[in-house]
Amino acid sequence: MSTYKRITLDLFRTRTAMPKTLLEYSESLDERNLRWPAPPKVEPANAGPSTKPLEDILAVTWSIYGTLLRITDGELLFQHPQTVRMEVAIEKTIHEFNMWNSMTRRPGKPSEYLLPKYLNALEDGRLRASSRKGDVPEIDSAGIWLRLLEMLGKKEYQYDESLYGDLPELAEKIAFFFHSSLQGTEATPGALATIIAIREGGLRQAILSDAQCFSLVQLTRALRSQGNVPHLRGVFPDSLNTLSHEWGIRKPSISLYAQAIYRFKEAGIEPHQILYIGTRMKDDLAVAKSCGLRTVLYAGDKSSLQATADDLRNPDTRPDRLITELEQLRDILTV
Numbered sequence: 001m002s003t004y005k006r007i008t009l010d011l012f013r014t015r016t017a018m019p020k021t022l023l024e025y026s027e028s029l030d031e032r033n034l035r036w037p038a039p040p041k042v043e044p045a046n047a048g049p050s051t052k053p054l055e056d057i058l059a060v061t062w063s064i065y066g067t068l069l070r071i072t073d074g075e076l077l078f079q080h081p082q083t084v085r086m087e088v089a090i091e092k093t094i095h096e097f098n099m100w101n102s103m104t105r106r107p108g109k110p111s112e113y114l115l116p117k118y119l120n121a122l123e124d125g126r127l128r129a130s131s132r133k134g135d136v137p138e139i140d141s142a143g144i145w146l147r148l149l150e151m152l153g154k155k156e157y158q159y160d161e162s163l164y165g166d167l168p169e170l171a172e173k174i175a176f177f178f179h180s181s182l183q184g185t186e187a188t189p190g191a192l193a194t195i196i197a198i199r200e201g202g203l204r205q206a207i208l209s210d211a212q213c214f215s216l217v218q219l220t221r222a223l224r225s226q227g228n229v230p231h232l233r234g235v236f237p238d239s240l241n242t243l244s245h246e247w248g249i250r251k252p253s254i255s256l257y258a259q260a261i262y263r264f265k266e267a268g269i270e271p272h273q274i275l276y277i278g279t280r281m282k283d284d285l286a287v288a289k290s291c292g293l294r295t296v297l298y299a300g301d302k303s304s305l306q307a308t309a310d311d312l313r314n315p316d317t318r319p320d321r322l323i324t325e326l327e328q329l330r331d332i333l334t335v
Contacts, residue, residue, distance in 0.1 A: 066304025
């Protein structure tokens with residue numbers, strides 16, 4: 001019996017085979033030698049490190065993009081200002097997931113049909129997102145693609161369910177492929193050695209980040225270029241991670257940091273015992289500091305660094321330490 005099926009919202013049918021996980025799907029792409037965008041060259045910032053050891057630190061929490069994971073443009077984007085970049089990413093996605101046969105045929109490139117619908121779904125997602133007063137709503141990339149899949153389903157879109165899974169699983173894989181086609185990523189120099197040293201030093205680690213369903217997969221794949229990567233769910237346990245797409249809010253929402261603090265308190269760790277590493281001062285580290293966390297500014301790459309001289313002088317926003325290489329954290333933590 002064919003594993004292809006008409007797209008449907010009935011997610012409870014028995015499958016003929018276990019679908020690939022998101023990581024397994026990403027690994028299968030490696031066999032095809034696809035071309036992805038390249039991250040920019042590292043451009044060091046004009047900064048000097050401050051690495052005096054900090055006492056009473058029991059946990060380290062990380063922002064992903066720009067800190068552990070270098071990315072084109074310095075941060076994850078849903079809509080790139082260069083239209084041609086968007087068109088290329090959409091065209092690749094249409095081809096990868098065989099969407100063209102379920103799209104309205106008209107003269108021009110396939111992206112001229114799907115890109116406006118993607119942008120409409122993105123704007124609709126922003127309008128639907130709700131949050132507490134003062135919080136900034138987050139977009140769920142997989143949710144955007146799920147809405148587009150439902151639209152294509154009306155035109156009898158078909159896909160291999162045994163490979164991709166149900167609709168939400170398929171949407172996650174499309175989101176990963178689209179964003180990988182839009183922005184290049186690579187591990188920050190020294191990232192793997194640093195997180196391993198921190199783990200071996202007995203400190204807990206977690207992610208507190210603007211992130212999507214595919215972010216840990218991107219990080220896992222990028223770290224492999226630096227050596228043998230431990231299972232990241234073991235290094236960054238779900239019980240301590242705070243990812244924006246899961247909560248529907250993004251930085252600088254105080255509620256996101258409050259959720260992270262609550263999770264660490266459940267593990268017996270107080271805010272002042274947590275060291276948070278990021279690249280943005282005003283909308284990230286300053287908020288973390290106001291919530292009682294200790295902070296480190298990673299200023300090793302101009303593409304992701306967002307800090308002014310006033311931020312660094314202001315005692316209300318100034319980070320506890322500044323590093324220009326991730327491995328300098330070993331000195332701060334004495335691991």
